[in-house]
Amino acid sequence: MSELRDAVADYARALDLERGRSAHTIRAARGDLDGFVAFAEARGSDNLADLDLEDFRDWLWAESEAGLASATIARRASSARGFTAWLRLTERGPDAARRLKSPKTGRTLPRMVSAGHMDDIFDELRARAATGDPVALRDLAIVEVLYATGIRVSELCSLDLDSLELERRMLRVIGKGNRERVVPFGAPCAEALVEWLARGRRAIASESAGEALFLGARGRRINARTVYDLARRQLEHSPGTGPAGPHTFRHTAATHLLDGGADLRGVQELLGHADLGTTQIYTHVSTERLRETYRQAHPRA
Template identity: 50%
Template structure:
């Protein structure tokens, strides 16, 4: 569909919704962009059908919008996300008294088949971290930084954005914990182990001091020019490391987060403790996000079943 110019009422509603997301809901810039992209698609579809006011958007409008995208080959996960965006938007519009009834109340999203990012086996992580240790022996600031970032990602299960946003003062080296600001501006405290502590300390002593610049501020991890490292740089580093392993389907930092959660559960960690570490608001999210390995399942069966 060619891009449709939105009528003034729909354009103003989109602008107000954007202010709501960034203000009251305190959504991240990435989340706001995704919401507004989905909403733009919906409003353009509605305008193409002749809608000029929000009240003219009906359940049928929403269903035809999703149906057209499904026919265009949009994935079920994206359709589910866009359906959620529509429900969030119309619920907001109802509270703001921009509409009298919520057309999305009976809108059903396609069920998303659960998929998990690649999980590294512990021996793969040993190889990866050993290579990072060897690379850091020459004292290269980038090598020291990369080792510290990966050690910390695996030790804590942080999201890549959370890692990039860390400041030096967020670390408590004595207790080996860090303070992290997660989704929805929710703060949590996460522990990390000795290898990560040593790698971070080495980076601070021998690496960061060589890169720090006037604009570095309190950022824990820096780029080559001294600015705060960004998510793209972290993803690029991790992607290269996984490609070098050559025997994993893992592609990005999220696999380290998932690996950390999986290995915690395999080691006997309580599911609610893992939920707290990962910063999930719902235990159901943790249950979907993590899985029980075959080894752990077999061990539980052998311990519990009388005929094992």
């Protein structure tokens, strides 16, 4: 039995013995969390320490795409929040689902950014970076990497200097289940990384910077909260619903690749999905975006 499954079983017992919840409530929570465990194990994420918000968001998204009712999705989000709050309270793992939001009534597409709006975001970031400000240089490089590679925020924060192969334009990434993969990036991303390393990182690196590729303003390895704050600022005026965070750039990269004719297996490898079914969600998203555009624009839709 995996560490995650053990924790779910212990949580169900805690609901009964310590909190006195009804048998119905315990069965519902256990069923919800067993479903999450199966989803996480398929992705190679069965360690408590590896849990993050993206795992829970992807799970709810997959459940929504499977046609589950909004009320069921909302209950599953609540079960996840209760579980990870208990993990934190018992010092067994992170409260990864604390900011997990239940979906609004009705199925909506996750927030995506059009190619044109991505150009606007990069224009703004480049204008700030042109001042030579180290943080602005870092921000441009971070968004370039997120969009170019589709990596997770946790993967970005853990990148080291030797993860980067500039000549080959490749990044070595340690993903879920401690699996390593190599992802490519393009010329604009490479240029932003060169500028960050040459003019930005050197200016703010502290003695505790170590080998971290990206640093916070105090010169230490960057944390996820800083990247979330950056993403929210850049996506503040982007159209669409759903969370506006680093995962938006991951969704956007995957959808743009498939819209451009990329092979599904190739996108699966790029994103580090253990299960092709997780990647296939993006083909559905691409189709739904086309349908939504048609419904809004065609006079006989």
